[in-house]
Amino acid sequence: MLADGRGGTASGEVTAVGRGSVDVAITGRAYAEAADPRLVVVQGIAKGDRGELAVQAMTEIGVDEILPWAASRSVAQWRGDRGFRARDKWASAAREAAKQARRSWLPVIGGEPDCSTKQVTARLGDAAKALVLHEEATERLTAVDLPERGEIVLVVGPEGGISAAEVETFVGAGATPVRLGREVLRTSTAGVAALAVLSVRLNRW
Helix, strand or coil: EEEECCEEEEEEEEEEEECEEEEEEEEEEECCCCCCEEEEEEEECCCCCCHHHHHHHHHHCCCCCCECCCCCCCCCCCCCHHHHHHHHHHHHHHHHHHHHCCCCCCCCCCCCCCCCCCHHHHHHHHHCCEEEEECCCCCCCCCCCCCCCEEEEEEEECCCCHHHHHHHHHCCCEEEEEEEECCCCCHHHHHHHHHHHHHHHCCCC
């Protein structure tokens, strides 16, 4: 099975294996339309490998784009070359997870090493639906209204959560704070759980 990461897939038969090469005879081709609405996750940068774990699992679930966010409570800081290396690790994790999940579309990892709160706010303002996962929210993700087209942008905070000032800024841009349940999930699992809920509600699953 082959995929170009932009919707095109092909099935084929390996006819020869050489040193550093594989010959494949293509037996069929297909194309999958891009999902609409798109699922975009703004993921707060986490320390250690939690960010990569989140990227891997969200890719398997079906996320369409992931934006690394330098939140005020992010312990890890992506600066200079380190930021590009860290972003490349996220992109590599997404690519490998997409292969494992046999996805025809490879999720986009934000073009810059990280996004500022100002950049995230602008993206939320342009979204068809903007959501912020927050443990103090009263509205449930299972009940919030969802659009039929456009982008659904979901913000997931880092280990320390999203600050009150950030929540206020995002709400001012039109975002709705939502919660999953009574439990407070880790940053590496919150986005995955939220995407699972949205995938069911949007009939992706």
